[in-house]
Amino acid sequence: MIKMLEPFGVIDDTPVYLYTISYGNYSASICNFGATLIRLFVPDKNGNPVNVVCGYDSVEAYILNDSYMGAIVLPSANRIRKGQFTLNGKTYQLRINNGPNNLHSSLPGGSAQRIWRLVNYGESELTLQLEYGDGDLGFPGIRVFTVTYALSEEGLTISYSAVSDQDTLFNPTNHSYFNLKGHGTILDHILQINAHYFTPNDADSCPTGEIRAVENTPFDFTQPKPIGQDINQDDIQLVYGNGYDHNWMIDDFDGSLKTIAVLYCEETGIQCETLTSMPGIQVYTANYLGNEKYSKNAAVCLETQFTPDSINLDNQVKPIIKAGVPASHVTVYRFSVKES
Numbered sequence: 651m652i653k654m655l656e657p658f659g660v661i662d663d664t665p666v667y668l669y670t671i672s673y674g675n676y677s678a679s680i681c682n683f684g685a686t687l688i689r690l691f692v693p694d695k696n697g698n699p700v701n702v703v704c705g706y707d708s709v710e711a712y713i714l715n716d717s718y719m720g721a722i723v724l725p726s727a728n729r730i731r732k733g734q735f736t737l738n739g740k741t742y743q744l745r746i747n748n749g750p751n752n753l754h755s756s757l758p759g760g761s762a763q764r765i766w767r768l769v770n771y772g773e774s775e776l777t778l779q780l781e782y783g784d785g786d787l788g789f790p791g792i793r794v795f796t797v798t799y800a801l802s803e804e805g806l807t808i809s810y811s812a813v814s815d816q817d818t819l820f821n822p823t824n825h826s827y828f829n830l831k832g833h834g835t836i837l838d839h840i841l842q843i844n845a846h847y848f849t850p851n852d853a854d855s856c857p858t859g860e861i862r863a864v865e866n867t868p869f870d871f872t873q874p875k876p877i878g879q880d881i882n883q884d885d886i887q888l889v890y891g892n893g894y895d896h897n898w899m900i901d902d903f904d905g906s907l908k909t910i911a912v913l914y915c916e917e918t919g920i921q922c923e924t925l926t927s928m929p930g931i932q933v934y935t936a937n938y939l940g941n942e943k944y945s946k947n948a949a950v951c952l953e954t955q956f957t958p959d960s961i962n963l964d965n966q967v968k969p970i971i972k973a974g975v976p977a978s979h980v981t982v983y984r985f986s987v988k989e990s
């Protein structure tokens with residue numbers, strides 16, 4: 651019997667909880683601190699449950715969660731060059747927290763480190779909300795962000811919505827670290843990405859503005875291949891990222907829900923198809939993980955999002971939402987088992 655609600659520690663004198671939702675053989679546990687996905691159990695080819703995301707056992711490990719493990723990151727995922735952007739003629743300065751840039755909006759104090767408000771909790775669905783005042787984290791607008799985690803026969807759906815009283819940025823992601831066998835390396839996982847183009851980075855892992863064809867590069871995942879196959883190739887992009895830490899642009903983006911990536915683990919037979927309404931995916935092979943529990947390449951993040959720094963790039967779709975107009979995005983991690 652799954653425990654629905656468990657104490658998960660205390661943040662600033664406020665107790666936080668782990669909320670477990672389930673559907674058939676799937677179950678997911680989410681903490682209201684950071685709206686963080688802590689565990690996600692999926693059946694393998696023998697019907698045994700496998701926890702396919704990395705996570706820790708109490709909220710203390712998440713307080714300085716600079717790996718953003720499992721967290722919801724918003725208003726703006728990934729990097730913004732020099733932490734600066736101009737919107738409607740006004741220039742905004744965000745905190746510089748990663749080399750010369752802003753990463754994941756902010757740390758500390760960002761969405762990964764706030765206690766979210768519980769709005770709805772059912773057997774297979776959980777909704778959390780976070781409010782920011784005008785200028786909080788450096789972005790304009792009094793904003794309300796709502797995230798729903800829902801399990802169904804498909805797997806896990808994450809729905810994001812936002813409303814603001816001023817034009818602002820909305821580029822949310824979930825920063826889960828996936829490992830479809832629950833332990834060990836992901837270099838043996840087979841990955842396919844429906845993208846013929848990616849965005850190369852500078853030495854600080856911020857897109858240069860170039861859009862490059864993946865053909866004849868280690869970034870070509872148009873046909874399924876092991877993640878580790880080309881990860882050590884002599885390519886300056888892999889040196890900058892210490893592995894894959896790049897954004898792929900989905901083919902034929904039109905804002906509808908489309909499959910952007912398919913991850914498969916032969917050992918467990920678990921396949922995870924990632925669908926999103928957003929323009930791209932940051933595939934990050936956990937190049938900077940390294941602690942007693944998890945080492946480098948122990949997981950792969952499949953961060954659906956707008957292109958990092960797209961607010962400053964004229965050849966990218968910009969993550970701008972208009973004052974008073976609710977905006978939403980959806981990402982589905984659809985699970986199945988496949989015999990090799």
Ligand code: BGC
Pocket residue numbers: 716717718728855895932934938953
């Ligand atoms: C970034 C990485 C970063 C990681 C953890 C990813 O989205 O692209 O560069 O190390 O998040 O913060």
